[in-house]
Amino acid sequence: MRLPEHIRRVPKADLHVHLEGTITPDLVKRIAHRNKIKLPDELLKREGQTFQWKEDPTPLGSLRGFLQAYDDATKVLRGAQDYTDLTYDYLKRSAEEENCIYAEIMVSADHGAMAKLSWPDMLAAITRGYEKAKAETGIEMRLISTCVRHYGPEGALKVGELTRAHPHPLVTGFGMAGDETAFKIADFLPAYEASGLKNRTAHAGEATGPATVREARDVLKIRRFGHMVRAIEDSALMDEQKAINAVPEVCVSSNMALKVFTDYRKHPLRKFFDAGLKVVLGSDDPTFFRTSIGREYQIAQEKFAFTEKELAKLTRNAIEEAFIDEPTRAKLLQRVDAFKAAA
Ligand code: HPA
Numbered sequence: 531m532r533l534p535e536h537i538r539r540v541p542k543a544d545l546h547v548h549l550e551g552t553i554t555p556d557l558v559k560r561i562a563h564r565n566k567i568k569l570p571d572e573l574l575k576r577e578g579q580t581f582q583w584k585e586d587p588t589p590l591g592s593l594r595g596f597l598q599a600y601d602d603a604t605k606v607l608r609g610a611q612d613y614t615d616l617t618y619d620y621l622k623r624s625a626e627e628e629n630c631i632y633a634e635i636m637v638s639a640d641h642g643a644m645a646k647l648s649w650p651d652m653l654a655a656i657t658r659g660y661e662k663a664k665a666e667t668g669i670e671m672r673l674i675s676t677c678v679r680h681y682g683p684e685g686a687l688k689v690g691e692l693t694r695a696h697p698h699p700l701v702t703g704f705g706m707a708g709d710e711t712a713f714k715i716a717d718f719l720p721a722y723e724a725s726g727l728k729n730r731t732a733h734a735g736e737a738t739g740p741a742t743v744r745e746a747r748d749v750l751k752i753r754r755f756g757h758m759v760r761a762i763e764d765s766a767l768m769d770e771q772k773a774i775n776a777v778p779e780v781c782v783s784s785n786m787a788l789k790v791f792t793d794y795r796k797h798p799l800r801k802f803f804d805a806g807l808k809v810v811l812g813s814d815d816p817t818f819f820r821t822s823i824g825r826e827y828q829i830a831q832e833k834f835a836f837t838e839k840e841l842a843k844l845t846r847n848a849i850e851e852a853f854i855d856e857p858t859r860a861k862l863l864q865r866v867d868a869f870k871a872a873a
């Protein structure tokens with residue numbers, strides 16, 4: 531999927547992306563071969579660079595079916611080299627082909643454990659992939675240590691504790707992904723507190739509605755939200771979110787693939803932006819949802835009439851709200867502003 535040049539040249543930031551969700555079928559095959567693993571038959575049946583999963587025809591059925599495929603694809607990963615390759619592959623292609631200047635990637639100690647990696651070893655492996663990609667392209671990356679909601683509060687607490695026990699300069703935030711209907715958000719507050727990290731985000735308002743967004747905001751005290759798109763169903767909530775200067779991490783292709791919306795015209799990206807919400811974009815699980823961060827910017831332009839200036843604003847929002855140190859933020863903002871000046 532090559533981007534048209536007028537989209538490619540816009541500097542981009544991916545503020546919502548799950549590391550294992552970037553794995554290409556080619557890399558799955560290569561790693562499965564290296565690790566002598568037989569792949570589940572279903573997974574690679576679809577044409578092209580994507581995966582297949584079974585689902586019932588509802589947003590929750592789609593999310594659950596997808597999450598199973600995500601774990602199935604992750605099962606090929608069995609060690610440090612696999613995580614190094616995965617990280618390098620994603621960052622290199624995003625930077626080189628799409629002019630992505632910053633990616634903030636969700637990483638899960640639970641998925642590392644499935645690959646037989648301790649949390650520190652997983653982070654070291656990811657760091658090696660990042661350093662190589664950064665040396666070759668200049669891309670910046672930070673990590674969000676992410677617990678998985680449907681693995682339960684006790685598992686999440688362990689992830690929080692591991693995060694605090696092994697501080698790492700690239701791990702700058704804590705988050706929660708997974709099935710939004712599992713348990714209550716309050717059950718995960720101990721995990722967030724145990725992590726010791728002040729920068730927080732959580733998936734809310736994707737498969738479930740406004741109540742989850744309020745719960746995440748009020749219990750976890752967050753301003754950044756994974757998705758938040760279903761806040762559009764409640765105009766009072768939209769006003770409340772605007773009042774706290776909320777940052778919705780919007781992933782249009784993910785929402786379409788998981789049937790949160792059935793039509794681009796029903797998707798609230800434009801409404802969010804026009805309401806003054808500080809929208810940022812994410813590719814979520816790009817190979818599963820047949821997308822990339824560049825493609826998300828392209829969709830913003832083609833389906834939601836974002837001008838080049840507005841696309842650059844999305845990147846500026848992302849850099850302003852990134853979980854990153856101030857000198858790096860300033861450096862990245864300069865890259866966005868240099869583009870605007872040249873455009
Ligand atoms: N949604 C919720 N949880 C996830 C996702 C997603 O798209 N990807 C990985 N975990």
Ligand code: ZN
Nearest residue numbers: 548707756814
């Ligand atoms: Zn996500």
